[in-house]
Amino acid sequence: MDEIELLSEVAKMYYVQNLTQNEIAKTIHTSRSTVSRLLQEARDKGVVEINIHYPWDRSLIMEEHLQQQFDLKDIRVLETRGRSTDETLLGVALLAARYLSSIIKADSILGMSWGRMIYHTVQLVKAERALAIKVVQLFGAAIPNNKIDGLELVHQLASKYNGQYYAIHAPLFVENNEVKQSLLQNPHIKETLDLAQQATIILTGIGSLESPLAPSQTWLGFLSQATIKHLKEQGAVGHICAHHYNIEGQILDIDLHQGIVGAGLDILHKAPQVIGVASGKEKARAILGALRGKHINILITDDITAQNVLTLNTSSDRTKKG
DSSP: OOHHHHHHHHHIIIIISOOOHHHHHHHTTSOHHHHHHHHHHHHHTTSSOOOOOSOOOBOHHHHHHHHHHHOOSEEEEEOOTTOOHHHHHHHHHHHHHHHHHHHOOTTOEEEEOOSHHHHHHHHHOOOSSOOOOEEEEOBOBSSTTOTTSHHHHHHHHHHHHTOEEEOOOSBSBOSOHHHHHHHHTSHHHHHHHHHHTTOSEEEEEOEESSOTTOSOTTTTTTSOHHHHHHHHHTTOOEEETTEEEOTTOOBOOOHHHHTBOBOOTHHHHHSSEEEEEOOSGGGHHHHHHHHHTTSOSEEEEEHHHHHHHHHHHHHHHHHHHO
């Protein structure tokens, strides 16, 4: 198999057949790191091209309204112009990828969550040059070896910049505290979590309990319908970095949080730049809670979602005054 044929075959398995890098490595009898290198080479040599054929304009008026109400460090709001949900999601991810590329520097320590929106953001990042960045997984895996999981994404993004990545080889939740403490003392996990405390940039999605897909494939096994119902009864509207909060952004005091293998939410209030990326009207309450709790200071979303957030915030304020 010549070089271009090999790159094409690996790219097809990854982008068309949706195989993971581990699965591809087993198929062609090589290592995952080699597969990652081949995928990047396929992009570099033009075997694979990611093209978005839409003008992605920003709604500057909506950005100004959100900035005034929530005192954000920065904001990007996509003009949807009647696009489909999937097209809008990709457009928001592209804005996030461009924004991340504009602020990342050679000494950046980037803490990352995972999920569908972060996956698309990472895919759309175009690294113009190599940078000695460090990309850090913030908490354990919900779905091992899945392409939208943390281990895969930190590795991909670090590879784009020829930087280093730091992973957490552990599940997202454990029920036994002794097991959790043992994992946290593992030298590799401890190194990763210590580095997370030094993050200069954090890139995170914003999870909603109102999504029609909830519990999504990402959370199966951790958030059953019964658990979601219980969380809602306690006032939960969303979650960020696996921690659930109410409409005011207050973190719930629940047993579920005690089992998280990962960084605490204090990192969101220490890092200079915390980018929250979310799209969809079902995310509005979760975004509002994240903004009120100041869990993010940079928001990237679309104009329809932004309008829903503003409307909710205004109506909530009127209710309080009433």
